Amino acid sequence: MSLAIRTSGLTKTYGEHRALDSVDLEVEEGSIFGFLGPNGAGKTTLLRMLTGLARPTSGVVQILGHDVTAVDDSIRARIGFLPDVPGFYDWMTAEEFLRFVGRLFSIDRRTLDDRVGMLLGLAGLTDVTTAIGGYSRGMKQRLGVAQALINAPELLLLDEPTSALDPMGRRDVLDMLTSLRGRTTVFFSTHILADVERVCDTVAILDRGRVVAHGPIQELTSRYAERKVILEVTDAAGDLAQDISREPWAASVAVGPTGALEITVTDMDAARLAIPVLVAGRHTGLCRMDAGELGLEDVFVSLVGGGAR
Amino acid sequence: MRGFAAFARKEFLEIVRTWRLWVLPGIVLFFALTGPVMARFTPEILRAVAADQLGQFTLPDPTYADAYTGWIKNLSQIVLFALIIVYGGIVSSERRSGTAVLVLTKPVSRGAFILAKATVHSVFLAVLVVAGTLVTWGGTAIVFGEAPGGALWSASLAWLVFGILFVALMTLFSVLISPTAGAAGAGLGAYALVSIAALWTPLGTYSPAALTGVPTSLALGKSVETFWPVCTALLLAAALVALAVTAFKRKEL
Numbered sequence: 001m002s003l004a005i006r007t008s009g010l011t012k013t014y015g016e017h018r019a020l021d022s023v024d025l026e027v028e029e030g031s032i033f034g035f036l037g038p039n040g041a042g043k044t045t046l047l048r049m050l051t052g053l054a055r056p057t058s059g060v061v062q063i064l065g066h067d068v069t070a071v072d073d074s075i076r077a078r079i080g081f082l083p084d085v086p087g088f089y090d091w092m093t094a095e096e097f098l099r100f101v102g103r104l105f106s107i108d109r110r111t112l113d114d115r116v117g118m119l120l121g122l123a124g125l126t127d128v129t130t131a132i133g134g135y136s137r138g139m140k141q142r143l144g145v146a147q148a149l150i151n152a153p154e155l156l157l158l159d160e161p162t163s164a165l166d167p168m169g170r171r172d173v174l175d176m177l178t179s180l181r182g183r184t185t186v187f188f189s190t191h192i193l194a195d196v197e198r199v200c201d202t203v204a205i206l207d208r209g210r211v212v213a214h215g216p217i218q219e220l221t222s223r224y225a226e227r228k229v230i231l232e233v234t235d236a237a238g239d240l241a242q243d244i245s246r247e248p249w250a251a252s253v254a255v256g257p258t259g260a261l262e263i264t265v266t267d268m269d270a271a272r273l274a275i276p277v278l279v280a281g282r283h284t285g286l287c288r289m290d291a292g293e294l295g296l297e298d299v300f301v302s303l304v305g306g307g308a309r
Numbered sequence: 310m311r312g313f314a315a316f317a318r319k320e321f322l323e324i325v326r327t328w329r330l331w332v333l334p335g336i337v338l339f340f341a342l343t344g345p346v347m348a349r350f351t352p353e354i355l356r357a358v359a360a361d362q363l364g365q366f367t368l369p370d371p372t373y374a375d376a377y378t379g380w381i382k383n384l385s386q387i388v389l390f391a392l393i394i395v396y397g398g399i400v401s402s403e404r405r406s407g408t409a410v411l412v413l414t415k416p417v418s419r420g421a422f423i424l425a426k427a428t429v430h431s432v433f434l435a436v437l438v439v440a441g442t443l444v445t446w447g448g449t450a451i452v453f454g455e456a457p458g459g460a461l462w463s464a465s466l467a468w469l470v471f472g473i474l475f476v477a478l479m480t481l482f483s484v485l486i487s488p489t490a491g492a493a494g495a496g497l498g499a500y501a502l503v504s505i506a507a508l509w510t511p512l513g514t515y516s517p518a519a520l521t522g523v524p525t526s527l528a529l530g531k532s533v534e535t536f537w538p539v540c541t542a543l544l545l546a547a548a549l550v551a552l553a554v555t556a557f558k559r560k561e562l
Contacts, residue, residue: 051414054561073311073416081414087407089319091326103315104415147411 003062004029004155004185005050010059012045012209019045021209022059027202029154030182034196035189036296037206038304043189044084046206047159050187051081064155077105080153084160084189086144090133094125094143097132098150105151112150119146122176124169137164145173156180158188162195174199193297203296207304220299229271231261234285243278247271260288312417313425320429329395336391337437340383341444345452348375376449377461377528384438384468385524389500392434392472396479397493399426400557404487410562420554427480427550431473438469457530464528467535470542471520475500477546481553484560517542 005027012020020042027033037043048054049061052068061068066075088097095116102112120126123142132140141164148156161177162170177186178199190196196203197217204214213220233240241253241261249267256262265271279286324330352368400423403409413419442465450456478499482492507518519538526533 048561053410053414073418076414077416079414081411083407083410083414085407087403087409087411089323089408091323100315100319101411101415103318104312104412104417106315106416 002029002065003027004031004064005033005187006060006062007046008060010046010049010061011057012042012049012054013057018209020049020056023206023209023211025204025211025214027185027187029185031201032177032181032186032199033188034200034203035187035206036191036193036196036203036300037189038191041206041304042209043206044159045209047081047083047157047189050157051079052076077151078153079155079157080148080151081156082144082148082158082161084163086140086147088132088140088143091131093131094120094123094128094135094146097143098147101147101150107151115150115152119149122146122149122172124172138166138169141165142169142173145176153184155185155187158186160190161188162190162192170195193300197296205300205303212303213299217296221296227265227268229261229263229265229268229275229289230256231263231275231279231289232259232287233261233279233282234287236282236284237261240278240282240284243282244275247274247278249274310418310421310424312412312415313421316412316417316421317425317429320425324429324433332395333388333391333434334437334440336388337384337441338444340380340387341441342448344379344383344445345376345448348379348449349452351375371453373449373453373456374460374529376445376453376456377464378525380441380445380461381464381468381524381528384441384465384472385521389472389475390497392475393479393496393500394493396430396476396483397491397496398483398489399430399480400483400553401487401489401492402483404562413562419557423480423484423554423557424550427477427553431476434472434476435469438465438472441465460528460530463535464524464526467520467527467539468524470539471517471524474517474520474542474546474549477549477553481549481556484553484557514538515541517545 003026005025007023007025010020010023010025011018023042023046035043035046045054049056050063050068055069063075064078068075089100092100098116098119099112102115107115117126123139123146125139125143125146128135128139132143135143141161145158145161148158162173165173174195177188180186200217202216203220205212215223231240237255237259241255244250244261244263245253249265249270251264251266253264254262263271263275275289276286348371352371355368356363400409403412409422413422442461446456446458446461449461475496479492479496482495483489486492486495503518504521506516507513507521512518513522514534515537517538519534520542523533523535523538527535
């Protein structure tokens with residue numbers, strides 16, 4: 001397995017504040033990787049270190065097999081980057097800006113002509129001849145995605161690429177990212193879970209500077225689903241919930257909108273043995289007992305939504 | 310020096326297509342156009358409005374040298390102060406707006422970023438000084454009927470070296486100090502220090518500080534030491550740019 005990104009023990013502190021805390025991350029080449037986390041979790045800090053804009057306090061950060069802190073500027077010829085709030089020269093037009101960026105990559109004129117035309121079309125800016133200063137935030141975001149692709153990068157780093165887009169714009173960008181699967185490694189940070197579920201193979205969830213979950217989406221949802229039991233009984237659900245809440249393996253019990261009990265368990269084996277006994281003890285009928293299916297949102301909320309923020 | 314040419318081209322276009330085209334050129338050309346006329350008529354204006362206060366004192370008739378010294382005085386004060394204020398944000402404005410992040414995540418070295426700015430704006434200043442000197446020269450010839458070129462051009466070029474030194478200094482200050490006003494304040498403070506340093510004869514003769522007075526002397530046709538002040542100023546300008554590059558490489562964006 002070759003890795004597009006690898007970080008090991010990556011830590012970044014600002015005075016007493018630990019923005020990133022020993023982050024270990026591996027992103028396979030060709031994958032679409034979603035980097036999830038609430039605001040202030042450290043997503044942008046990590047991207048700044050991946051791009052060499054900031055230096056780690058400690059740890060290793062590698063891109064395409066090269067240590068970012070040791071390598072010269074040439075590694076950046078192989079990556080594309082869109083910051084969370086891209087800054088443009090307001091006096092340029094979109095075409096001028098793309099040509100300017102292309103020249104920074106030393107792209108020959110003929111190739112640049114082709115790519116500029118194609119990317120203006122992708123960004124929906126082909127017929128826009130006004131200066132960037134008059135663009136809406138969505139137009140700037142689309143131009144930002146286009147400039148990140150001007151060099152046909154091996155690795156595309158995007159910080160919140162869909163946050164300023166309307167639903168159509170979001171769909172277009174996500175479709176574009178999907179079309180890159182297998183050819184370009186895409187690493188994008190976001191807090192929009194639906195985007196991640198739609199296009200990503202693998203995700204990492206960051207909370208307060210630490211990676212709290214990392215792996216393929218299916219694996220994450222099934223791993224955390226095992227901790228939740230959905231229970232349906234014929235009657236006395238409230239009494240049964242009280243019985244269950246007193247058990248040492250029950251972290252929480254809630255009655256769902258359909259009357260089913262949603263039980264978060266700390267010991268699945270103990271729960272499987274005890275729940276039927278408790279149901280029988282209440283002389284009620286057992287209709288359904290299974291592990292609940294969690295979506296990525298449930299996983300995200302359970303991992304980062306519990307603590308006081 | 311990856312990306313130098315492409316980024317320098319952007320800097321040039323930015324001058325041509327933004328407010329930068331009007332501010333410094335406007336100031337320079339205004340004083341270049343009005344300087345000879347003001348030099349010619351200022352004594353007459355003074356006699357007209359304050360003759361009773363002049364008493365026995367007689368104002369000398371104006372000469373081309375008055376136009377030349379007026380031009381150098383305007384360069385040394387108003388143009389230099391405008392330059393310091395304009396270039397207080399030469400680097401920091403790109404950091405604040407986020408454009409530096411987009412550029413420096415491309416294969417552009419931070420050295421090329423700084424060097425392109427210092428080079429393009431030094432060339433821009435040179436073009437302005439040459440254009441302003443040409444206008445002053447022509448205006449002086451029209452108003453006074455004589456305008457020897459040597460004194461004017463040597464004085465203007467000596468000041469240009471001083472101006473380039475301040476472009477380099479402001480590049481460094483703009484790397485070190487994020488607020489534009491802070492960098493501009495540091496630039497004005499540096500000018501005050503240089504002016505004071507020039508009072509000490511060794512510094513006032515051989516160091517860049519001499520360039521606070523040398524251009525005026527040259528404009529008056531006096532023979533003064535120019536080699537050492539010009540050489541040390543150019544060397545110091547190169548050192549300041551090198552320092553700006555080093556400091557910028559250490560900055561996190």
